[in-house]
Amino acid sequence: MALNRTTSDGHPVRFVQGNEAVVLGALHSGCRFFGGYPITPSTEIAEGMARELPKVGGVFIQMEDEIASIASIIGASAAGAKSMTATSGPGFSLMQENLGFAYITQLPIVIVNVQRGGPSTGLPTKLAQSDTMQARWGTHGDYTAVVLAASSVQESYEATIRAFELAEKLSTPVIVLLDELIGHMREKLILRMKKDIKEIRRPFPKVPPEWYFPYDIPNDYTAHPAPFGEGFRYSITGLVHDRTGFPTSVPSEVIERLDALREKIITHRKEIWNWKEYEVTDAKYLIVAYGSAARAARGAVAILRKKRIKAGFLELKSIWPFPDGPLMSAAKQAKYVFVAENNMGQLIHAVRENIRHTINVIPINRYDGHPLEPEQIVYFIKEEVYGHSTV
Amino acid sequence: MTEKSKNKKYSSKKNNKIRKNLLPDSIIRFEIRISGAGGQGIISTGMLLGEAISIGDGKNVSQSQAYGPEARGGATRADIIISDSEIYFPECNKIDLLVAFTDTAYEKHSAHVKQTGLIIADEHAVEMKMGTAKTLDIPFIEFAKKKFGNQIVANIIALGFVSSYTGIVSKGSIMGAVEDKFENSKYLELNLKALDFGFSLGKKYFKENPLTA
Amino acid sequence: MGTQLSEIHEYLRWRKRFPTVWCAGCGDGTIMGAILRAIHDLQMPQDSIAFISGIGCSSRMPIYLDFNTLHTTHGRALPFATGVKLVRPDMNVIVVSGDGDALAIGGNHFIHTCRRNIDITMVLINNSIYGMTGGQVAPTTPIGAIAHTMPYGNIDPPFDAVELSLAAGATFVARSTTYNIIQTTNYIKKALQHKGFSFVEIISQCPVLYGRLNGMPDPVDMLLWQKEVAVPLSKAKKMSPEELEGKITTGIFRDEIRPEYTEQVYALSEKLQEKSED
Structure with missing residues (x-):
């Protein structure tokens, strides 16, 4: 007789790796685009997404390197999809430049870093938490990171769901730090019920295109650039920009932009904080x-x-x-x-x-x-x- | 205490009491290591056992495995930790049960088995016995070849054996796990037969050479 | 306002973004006009166009254009564009890139995007030099030419972008010049209509840096040089290697249909979704 894979109150139960829990968390969050590059010990996430995404109408693509991987998911995010990638130390290093791009352009993405030992190629199959600071300071320029962590298979699932919620809500890249141990370990995972999954999605502009300012700075400092192809033709650039999205180097506008990006994270910090x-x-x-x-x-x-x-x-x-x-x-x-x-x-x-x-x-x-x-x-x-x- | 009484205590009947289950009543922590060569199904054996004990029997389980170069060149392993509390350290430290399919695996891991632990090794693996842990040598691979004409099921026979001999997992759960894994496979029947065979084999061995406390 | 200007005017963010960063005599504006005329002739709706670039002089182009524009990081326009196209297969994705952006820092993305044959149109503006950073050697600078990081004459053999894209598997490949802008416009039009990865290299001029360092400081000199070295493909086929020395072949090098990447991704997805519904 098959094993009973539901809890008494009806939650599906799995015995899976942390990496597989990330895949389930991403799918339950409505992630529909994954661009990645194989790297130990995160590869099971890419493999899982390659298997599952097409079944739900999503897109998986294996890119030519990690720089292209993060670029592709930012592009997908600009087109309106919830998107993510997964990597480990060396790949995470390669992603740093475009991480800053997602931050300044306020395009939500999720990056899972299954940490391994470093520096350099280091210890590919062994655990470490040595990207703790890279996750905070890795990209160049003043940057305020949002980074979540997990210490079990269950938490890997929960952290991934939370990462998508925060990314969409704050329109910013969110990093999930796992490590080799958690990523590869199998434990019992209790999944959420469909009815308990509230999918959070970035708000769509409420004004007509001619009144639309993609990078306005509202009270909560969060801009939600409209998806491409919906009639809001505007400029996205990695240059410091004004509220229209066009480049600026006017000192007051520069300060305003950089402050807003930081304030966005700081004012929402209590919502981001998670501890026990x-x-x-x-x-x-x-x-x-x-x-x-x-x-x-x-x-x-x-x-x-x-x-x-x-x-x-x-x-x-x-x-x-x-x-x-x-x-x-x-x-x-x-x-x-x-x-x-x-x-x-x-x-x-x-x-x-x-x-x-x-x-x-x-x-x-x-x-x-x-x-x-x-x-x-x-x-x-x-x-x-x-x-x-x-x- | 005199020498005499010490000896008396040592040989007391209580120590020879037959145990029905390798797991203590209150499991503080119980460590299992499945080891062998790449291609012997070591990881899937670990997964099946872990899943059966976790989802089937409802115990706290975490299962990890060796990755990368360590897992190649003839030595791979899967660790299963069972605990009645949270599992703080998910790798084997002092092994309670070692299942070894090759001599390399036996040599590498038998030294980490507790004195009171149990080693179940494929016959070929144990040419020179080491340590004081109780050791059973069972020709799983030989049985698989002879009875089923396919040595790939050696690990499933071992799963059945481990389940009935040690009682660390219930028969229903391990059957369920195997059934689920091979649900849509043409090998379902073969695997269930192998599991059943292993189960009977374990029972037989238990009668001849039971676990003692 | 003449008709030539008025037909592209509606595609420009003219209220906000002009003048451009481009120097007088630069080819970028000419090529921008050609792209816009091609889009206009094909009656492509502005909302349907995602216009994407990396970093460089020519990569500033999206800033001036009234489409969905994405000005990304140096060399990475193609993977960004790949993400956009895969999520919105209905959109027309156009990438404009300079020679350093596309062939040096973005070389890996370039060959892999060619290989996938994803339905993106790429316009490569080749001015043989790094313009925005001030005249350094590019992977397209001819041997012997002067650049600020090759002050004694270039010793780095250049790439032939057309050969590279052909070898990497692009299904539409063409080359033209800013001198022959009518031909350029036609090639871009063909590229935009092509299903699959289409690549148009345009030999352009940078009189301020490349020209000044190499004896052609007047833009007109550079255009005349283009006229002199450009040889149509049909004519080039009849010429000997010696005769082709220092010449640039123009024309359509490949125009063929192979399975397009986005279509395949979605076909697989549909197949799997039907299966799971059964």
């Missing part, structure tokens, strides 16, 4: 982590609490713009904040930016291509608890 607290209310020892490192951190808190050590954990499910509010609130009782990462220390800079003057911030890093173990985090925390003072 574990035992933080009385935590003297607070761990901060995202992605696969978050799994180890949860384990560490479980172990430490059994030993009556007041440890807590703040899991970041969105990392940029940095959730400083949630950090401040979780670190209220903290004497030490530990930042656990599968890299040589990147997220820690953002943590330090916010709390280094009042609280000790201590890095816990692993960068040999293997996931952090709960015991490793426990070891470092115990060293602070008993270590220097008692020896």
